[in-house]
Amino acid sequence: MMTGTDWGRRGLCRTADPDDLFVPGATQNRAKALCNGCVVRTECLSYALDQHIEYGVWGGMTERERRALLRRRPTVVSWRRLLETARFEHEQRQSTAAALSRTS
Ligand code: SF4
Numbered sequence: 001m002m003t004g005t006d007w008g009r010r011g012l013c014r015t016a017d018p019d020d021l022f023v024p025g026a027t028q029n030r031a032k033a034l035c036n037g038c039v040v041r042t043e044c045l046s047y048a049l050d051q052h053i054e055y056g057v058w059g060g061m062t063e064r065e066r067r068a069l070l071r072r073r074p075t076v077v078s079w080r081r082l083l084e085t086a087r088f089e090h091e092q093r094q095s096t097a098a099a100l101s102r103t104s
Contacts, residue, residue, distance in 0.1 A: 007043035021057050028062040035060035042083045049079035 008014070013021055013034055021031050035041055035057065045059020048066060055063055076082055 007040035046080035
């Protein structure tokens with residue numbers, strides 16, 4: 001598990017122009033496309049949610065989408081823990097499904 005913001009060095013946007021990610025309005029949907037293949041998307045999104053970062057695209061979500069998510073789930077104490085747990089469980093299910101398909 002990475003700590004702090006170590007994940008930032010592995011982000012796909014590391015070499016991108018910040019002006020491409022911190023854009024207003026509908027232009028953010030284009031910026032989100034960059035996040036689709038990013039290996040640290042979970043870390044990035046949970047950081048933005050836990051820190052209540054209000055501007056820019058983080059982890060494939062616009063500021064507006066993050067605000068809506070925070071309003072829908074006001075009791076979440078740690079987005080990092082929640083999203084990492086969800087990712088782990090998803091990977092476990094995929095691994096189990098792959099093992100089952102090999103045996104059938
Ligand atoms: S998820 Fe998107 S904003 Fe976050 S590090 Fe990756 S490319 Fe950058």
